[in-house]
Amino acid sequence: MLFLTGVWHLSVVLAGAAATPGPIAAALCAPVAGRLADRFGQRAIAIPGTVLFTLGALTLAVTTTAARNYVGVFLPAALLTGIGVGFTLPAFGSAGVAQLPPARFATGIGVTSGLRQIGAVIGIAGLIAVLSGHRGGAAIDSFHRAWLLIAGVALLALLAGIALGRIRPGPRPGATAAPARPVHPAHD
Incomplete structure (x- = not known):
């Protein structure tokens, strides 16, 4: 938004x-990413x-x-980042709670949501520092640096x-476990 209003001067x-x-x-x-993560694992979607x-982010940094x-x-960069977010957040979110027992599921969601919010605050603070540091330079150069910073952090997420691993989801909250199959002793 800052770029669109401050550099391109859109309303x-x-x-x-x-x-x-x-x-x-x-x-x-x-929603598609969530279903794919259930089927193929979170890593297959997060990467x-x-x-x-x-x-x-690199498209914005290099070509804008x-x-x-x-x-x-x-528009192409916005679609790439949007699709990336649509795949990444469900994959990491489900990975954070997949192995939790039903009684801890809500707590796990709360912790992962809180950590995501802390990350957003730190990220925004870093971007503001980059965007406000364009002494003598053009504003577009500050945005290029900001998009490069975003791409660098995204590469850290790629490493994560x-x-x-391939995380198998645990039982869903409120779900009951399937009854165990009876074991039949071997006959002589």
Whole structure:
């Protein structure tokens, strides 16, 4: 939003509309990613998600200029980052709680959500520091540095995704365990 309003000088309403495709892509991809993570494991979803997000941030860092190019640069990058978020957040979120017993599920969700919020606060503070440090330079250079910082952090998330094992989900809250099969002794 800061880039769209401060560098491309779009109105707040137009900037909001221009930024909308990324969150829509994330919302559409998240349910699919969740089902795929249940089937193939969180790592199989987290890795491509973080790669797509990183590519979106790098696209912004490398190709965006002060001249408007929404369809050629910003929209594809917004879609890449949106799809990346749509795959990454469900994969990491489910990995954080997959092995918890039903009685601890809500606590696990609360802890992972809280950690995600702390990460967002730290990330935003870092971005503000990068964006406010353009003494004598062009504002676009500060945004390029910010997008490179975002891509670097996304690469750290990629490493975390690679470290994920194939996590089998535990029983869902409220679900009952299937009855054990009776064991028949071998007959002589």
